[in-house]
Each structure stands twice: as C-alpha cells, then as structure tokens.
Amino acid sequence: MTLFRRFCRTFRVNPWLARMLIVFATSGGGVLAFSDVKSENGMTFDSSEADSKKKKVVVLGTGWAGISFLKNLKNPSYDVQVISPRNYFAFTPLLPSVTCGTVEPRSIAEPVRNIVRKKNVNIHYWEAECFKIDAENKKIYCRSHIAGNLNEKEEIVVDYDYLVIAIGARANTFNIPGVAENCHFLKELEDAQKIRRTVIDCFERASLPNLSDDERKRILHFVVVGGGPTGVEFAAELHDYVNEDLVRLYPKVKEAVKITLLEATDHILNMFDKRITAFAEEKFQRDGIDVKTGAMVVKVSEKEISTKEVKDGGGISTMPYGMVVWSTGIGTHPVIMDFMKQIGQGNRRALATDEWLRVEGCDSIYALGDCSTINQRRVMEDIWVIFRKADKDNSGTLTIKEFQEVLDDLCERYPQVALYLKNKHMRTLVDLLKDSKGDAVKESVEVNLEEFKSALSQVDSQMKNLPATAQVAAQQGSYLADCFNRMEECERNPEGPLRFRGEGRHRFRPFRYKHLGQFAPLGGEQTAAQLPGDWVSIGHSTQWLWYSVYASKLVSWRTRALVISDWTRRFIFGRDSSGI
C-alpha cells in the first residue's frame, strides 16, 4: 500500500513531470515546456511579452459548452481566460440522482482548474460573474461573488479578441406568481442538494406528533411540474427513494406520501417516441405517481399550487403541497437579455448565431449551449443568389450539370435541403428538379428561376431548432474549439461550402449536430432510450446501458471512479436520510 501511495503521490505532487514528458514527446517543443514550467512559478499576473502577441480568448461559463470548448482547444497561440461563478464543471445528467442522495454532489463535479491545467494552452480561470458585455470596445465587466469578509463590489474589466459566451440558461418561471418564491429548481448542484434536504425535512416534519392527518398529507405531497426528461427522472428517483429507503425509516408516515407530476401538454416525455411515452405513463400509474396532463400551473402560494385545465373550459383546481420542483423549460440570464438589447436582438429568448456559432451582428463573439440558438439561413432568402451562382454561363436557366456542381455546397450550407430530400426519399437534387418539371428526360432538364424556386419552396419547412441539451452544447463546444485550433490554416485554405452571397468559400464547415440518442430513466432500475434511427429500447438492460454510457461520458477518471463507487454504495447500503 505504501508503495502504491507513494507512486500516486509522486504523480499528484509532480504532475509537471508527466506533463513535461508529454509536451516533449508530442510537440517536441523545448520552448513550450519552458513557458509552461515558468508559468507555475512567480506571482505576477502580467502577461509575458510572448503572450501579448497572442489572441485573447475569453470564455464565459464552465458548463457543457464551455468545458467542451476548453477541453478541445489545443492551439497554443491563444491566451485564454475562463470566467464563471462556479469553479467546477457539473455533470448535469446526474443531477436528479443527487436530489435523492444516490450520487454525492462532489462526485459529479470536476474542478475547472483540474480540467485546464493539463493542457498546453495558456488558460487562466477566474471565479467571477460577468454582468456586462461591451461588444463595441471588446470588454467584459465582471464581479466576484465570493462570500466572506471580502470586498464584493470590485469590478474586473477584461479585454478580449474573441469572446465565447457559454453561460447556459436559468429556470423559466413564465412569470407565474409564486413560482420563484416557493418552488425548487433543478439547474445547479446546490439546487439538487437543497431538494434532498427538503425531502428529508418534509419526512421529519410529517413525523412530528402535533400534526393533523391533513397537514401530514400536505407536507408529504411532492409536486413535480414539467413532464420533460428531467421532471420525469426526478419523479421516478423520488418514488424509488421514498419506497426503497425512506418508508423503512419513516414507517408511520408511509401511507401519507403522494407524488404528482403536472404536464401542460397531453403527454409526458412528448419529445420521445410514443412507445416510450406510453410505457412511462403506464409505469407511473402502476407506481402510484399521479400524472396530470393538460394541467397548467397558474399560481403557487406558500402551501398550495393552483392549476388550470388546458381543455374543457379551463377550470381551476388547487392542491396543498409540501414541496414543488419546477422543471418546465429554460429562461434567459439577465446579462444575455441586456446584451441582446444592445445588439438589436431584444425580442428573442436566446442569442441568435449563424451556422458557425457566431453571434449575428458581432464579428468576434461566439455563443453556444443553452444561451444561444442557431439561426439557420433559409434557402428562400437566398434563392436568387443561389441560382445566379449556379448558373455559371449566365444563361438564365440551370442545367443538370451546373446544378450538380453546387449540389454538395448547397446541402452543406443549407442542411434543410439534404433533410428534405431524405424525408421525401429523393436521392439527389436532380430528382427534386425533375419532380418540379414533370417527366422530362433527366439529361435535358433545364430550369429557370421560377421553376427552381417552386422546386425548393417546401425545403425550409424542414428547419428545426436544436434542443437545449448537454449533447448539443458539448458538440458545439468541441466544434468551436476545432475551428479555433485551425483558424489560420483555414484562413489560407477554406474548407467550408461555397459562399453563395459572396466570393470564395467559407472558412469552416458549418456546425452540424449529430444526435446520439437520449435516455429517460423511469425508476425501478428501468430506463427508456431513444437511439438514432428511431430505435427504442426500454427496461432493465437499458438501465445498464444508461449506467455505462453515463460512466463513460463523465469528464475525468476521478469523477468516473467516484460515481461508480457511489452507485456501488447505494446498491449495498441504500440511500441515507441524514439531513446534511
């Protein structure tokens, strides 16, 4: 053991040993290793001379998008500053597990400094919150919110050459009265901890001797608002927690527990396949979780929650509750709202970016993850320039050959075109043109602008916004890092599609999301999964798939080992009920 311990410690205490080896081996750069070692010593924060020539990249946020960007950034020619009020990355898909103590909060948190210090890129992290973005002067304004006897009013002003906004979203209360004051949310690790403590508090409070039966039932009524994957998973976890562990410890209040799931639309999990929705609804019914669909929350008071029937006249009903968890959708951070007003996007929910994740109207600002949406350009907006670009001989009509030459670029620039063809079961654009021209012989097809327009008229209907998921954010982060890594290279040799509205080619290929599937844990060691190609898998084996996918996706070997050992602890000892 002592030997093993020493070995571990040597590598922990002298990580630069390992790092230097790697730096020398991979980049063969003595200079690099030198600058790396140098930055470990010395107290000054002034950039060195070499650094001052580097482009300054400021990253706001340490969630999925930000961390994925940082992990994949490999080009040492940037000087990166990461600013976030949280000095760790939280593996959010396991948040519902934290609410019930299945997983420890710190097992799914990886310190940002741990993630960035292994890199050859110069990355500084500062624990502060950005409250203003000044795009004109390329500055951001931050404040440190660290508690204790420190001056909290100091401002930090940071210059940037490139700004990467990845601060995520906050819970959306839809301005429904009482929600912000009385509901729990499930966005941060602290939220999950607070929910766990409140569940225990409810059980302790319900066990006190001086209560009426009605009051006891009220306290043990847990309401989950929102039938999306998070709400459903939380309701399922809570049900398991109560039935597998808490009822043993609080046998006298067992009968009074009730879980209600409220959903405004007709079904829970409505972004999933119908088979999954049906299975989930049936399982919840068997479990005794009361699923109320078509019920819209209109008010939450200190002890009661009021809902309105969406259909049938809209009667209002009111239920007493002990705890409400609100998980309905995402809203915008104030700093983003402020910034959107500044750049003329005031009436939007999230920052609009182009297909390369650049904020519209701001040349050197990128936005990714939940705080942004990609504004996919419509084919119809550009139909004339597309036609003109394709019509190389300026004949006023397009031949098949002319068309085939721009086909790949068109599909790459406007992914809805490819999607439209696929959904219509057409193999190429030529089929599309033929379709619009009737049964003319393939070789001789030639279309004018109007015919071209009508052939593509339905194409834009295929456009869809990307969901606000960790998967999208992570892919955006790694895409953007890849662009930054090859910025100069691609400046010289652009690899993107043809610029229909300009000359030459785009520097990069636009961002393309690849859906890898989605899980919906339903409790009782059962999980539903929707995999690419509309594969659906439900049951115990899917739960094990869930365990292995999530374990493999965790950000570090440390968190991986910690989460797996948490799962093992839970299998053996169950979840505990200490109010800490």
Add this chain to the structure above:
Amino acid sequence: MTLFRRFCRTFRVNPWLARMLIVFATSGGGVLAFSDVKSENGMTFDSSEADSKKKKVVVLGTGWAGISFLKNLKNPSYDVQVISPRNYFAFTPLLPSVTCGTVEPRSIAEPVRNIVRKKNVNIHYWEAECFKIDAENKKIYCRSHIAGNLNEKEEIVVDYDYLVIAIGARANTFNIPGVAENCHFLKELEDAQKIRRTVIDCFERASLPNLSDDERKRILHFVVVGGGPTGVEFAAELHDYVNEDLVRLYPKVKEAVKITLLEATDHILNMFDKRITAFAEEKFQRDGIDVKTGAMVVKVSEKEISTKEVKDGGGISTMPYGMVVWSTGIGTHPVIMDFMKQIGQGNRRALATDEWLRVEGCDSIYALGDCSTINQRRVMEDIWVIFRKADKDNSGTLTIKEFQEVLDDLCERYPQVALYLKNKHMRTLVDLLKDSKGDAVKESVEVNLEEFKSALSQVDSQMKNLPATAQVAAQQGSYLADCFNRMEECERNPEGPLRFRGEGRHRFRPFRYKHLGQFAPLGGEQTAAQLPGDWVSIGHSTQWLWYSVYASKLVSWRTRALVISDWTRRFIFGRDSSGI
C-alpha cells in the same frame, strides 16, 4: 451482479425479516415481535395501552452520549423519545478531515432512525430543538426548526418520567469582540463544510487579477486559534491540503499562503505528553506553520485579528487574515444555562451531576457528555460518616479489621482514594493508616477520628474533572443505558458501594471512566498517540493505527465502508477543489 443486487435489496426492503429473526432468536418473545411489526403500520401516534404503562424516557441530543445511550439501551420496558435538531449522528473525530474534503460529510453521518430502528426498544425520533426544561412538572418544550414553508412557531410539549440530557456544548467565544461574527467554528458538520468552501473561496479570490500583493497575502493567511487536538489537527490537515493538492491547482498563489496557529498557553497539545508536544512543535516549524504560543486573542475584526502577549508586559499585535478557525474550548447552550438557573446551579459552566450521572437536585434527570460534569464527592465532606460507619463496635477507634471491611466500598465510592494510594505506591488503606501512625506493628494499629482524618487529608487532591471528549461521552452513555437496562433488578439487589450517609447500598456502581488513549494527527501521514500507561507512539505507523481505530469505531458498517472508500479515493485522486 443482479443476484447480488436482489439479495441486498431484499434485506433493505424487508429489514423486519432480519429483525424478526433476531428478535425471535434472542428474546424468544412473540409479543415483542408482534408489537414491533404493529408499530410499522398504522398512522396514529397515540401510545397503545401496553405502552402507557411503560416509563417515558426522553433523550435530548444525538451526539456521542445520546447515541451511545440509545445503542446500549436494551430493556423494552421503556418508551423512548429522542429529540434533537439533527436527525443524524456525526462521527466528530473526523470533522477536521471533512474541512479539507478528505472525507465526505455524509460518510461520517449516520441517520438516527437507522440506528434506533434496529432495536427491540420502542424509540421515536423527533427533529426538534428543546428550548425549555420544566423539571417541576416533568415536561420539556420543543420547537421544530425545519425550514421551508412550514409553521416554525409551533411548540411541542413532551412529558417524561426520566430525562436524559445529552445536548453537548457549543463553541466558547469567551465574549471576545468579533469572534462570533468573523470566525469559523468546528463543532458541526455544517461548520466543516463551510470551512472547506471558505478555503477554496480564499484561493479563488486570491487568484483574481485585480489584487495587490499585500491583499493576496492577507486573503491566504489562515489563522487557527487554539492549540488543542482539534486546532492542531485542522492546521495539519489544512497544511497538507494546501501543499499536496491546492498548490498544483493554484500555482501562482503558492508563495502567499501562510498558516498561523495561536495558543494562549506556553505549548500546543499541552494535555499530551511532553514528547508529543515537542514533536508537534518541531514538525509544524519544519512545515512552515507559524506556531505562536503565549498569544491571547483580544479582538477579531473583519480583516484583522489582534493578540496580546500573555507574558512580557502584554503588547498587542495585529495581523491581517483571510480566515480564522476558532477552536478554543466549549461553552454552554442557552437552554442549559436557563435550566441551571432554575435548579440553583446558575454560576456553573456545565450541569453538575453526581457520580451516577444524575443532575444534582433533580431525581429523574440525567446529564451526560459535554453539557455536564461529575461533581465527585469529597472524602473530607463525609469523613465523619465514613468513620462512624466503619467503626461498627462504636469504640471511637478503628481497627485494621474494621477498616478492611469498608475498604472496597470506600475506594468505589471515592475513586480518589484508590488513585491516591496508587500514586503514593501504597498497596492498601492499611499502609495509609500505618503511615499516619508511624512504625507501629501492623496488627495492632488502631486510629481515632483525628488520626483517620489526617491520614486521608490529601486524598481529595487527586480529583480531576473528566475531559470533554467523545470517549467520555460515549462511556457515559453506555454506562447509563446499562443502569436503565437493570433498573428494576438493581432496585432489588443493589450492586453499588455502601451508602455511608444512609442505610444499605447504592443501586449501581458509580460511573468510572476508562481512558483508552488519545490521538493527535499531525499531518503528512504522521500521528501522535498517547496510550494508557503513558505509552507514546509517534509516526507513520501511528497514522495507520489511527486509520484502523477510527474505522473500527465508526457507528455502522455503512459509515465504515464509506469512510474507508473516501480515504481510498483521496489516496488515488487527492482532494478536489470544487466550491461545492
């Protein structure tokens, strides 16, 4: 795995299976098993008819003393109510490890309900805080402090036949200005979590770019007040945390970190052997921990701490600091102060009990642990009644034989007598008498009252208060439980020493503390231990002794496995720095 999981679950979900087996096997009591199963169902809190004949025992507190009492209480003829604001027992010796994230807070917390539900005794737990004890009417008044949308003002009034006070102590600020507002304490799990977060906050704050070097040094100056085992262990843990883990993550602020340990007396660890004190002081000096002895804190402001030299005129000096941890001694809870006034003990620090842990002046109230001290009766107070009881033939003098007959009772009732003999290297009381009579022949020794008095005059100097440690509290709890278990039996057949001031014998033997040794972890995998018989052991091997003793002392297999896996995690991955 599935089989194993099912096996675990069967025992978790149906723990009464296991329990019933045990109940049937050990007590052969069908009635018992019946009442046990019955209490699992039903919502009512009314005591059943059988229960109403049981004596009501109320236990205040779920610390070492209270939990040790509950764990050892085996007599089913009591109806026990446990009242504490914390629904878990915390293994406090590992608190300093929690401050640095070596051990997870919940790994050392065991839910009270988990501890008490395994028992055949009827035990209810209520999460509430006692704010008033009414000894006259045998009632206590409690309040539930559970947060959330619950009515916090409700009072719960509980009757008792026997009251066991085991609520511990709180940190003692000695009314030094600024201590309560600006210092951290180390009594509860929440304190430890807060300290960990503050340490990380200090490092994050010191890493911000807009600070002067002086300000950075101030923020990273950690001051520990109190050179007792807790303060020393915390300083050592913090030093390890900083030097093994944090400096790698915050390389730029490494040089600015400083740890100062303040102690008012001449040496740290002054309750330990001098060899340990010397070793600790030397090790701390090597480690760069600044130990300032003879320094008394007189004031703590928001950013500065002022100390006064105890010797040499008492000059006052002031240091800037980033965090102060206050660990100097224990103070009294308000409810105890209030109760002491009520029973005429108003000028004391802790509740005075007799040698049977009964609060002086209250027949059915017991106090144990840090909230009480045993008021050992002096021999000199009783010298006359002792003489008279021993002098069976009323001759006015004691013969050796008469003396030897009361000898064992005397030593049991007044443990200072035995201690005095041992320290003076006398084998029996007879030697003592001989000593006072000169060289007379042993057989013919006969003493009168005055001679008897002078022989025992120095005996009371051997009396010592017990230290306020977990060990004492735990032994008191198990002692009292043993008394409760055999209450009726001992009423019939008293087993205690002769009543010198009354007739017959005491029901029980008085409480006797058995010191099993004490550890002082000094960091860097080195620990000092003072074992019974003045054995001293220092070094790496003692650290392993520490690991094994603490692992074995943990309250349940669950916490044991959790703490050991936490230690393993730390060996492999180090401590993390996420601010959660």
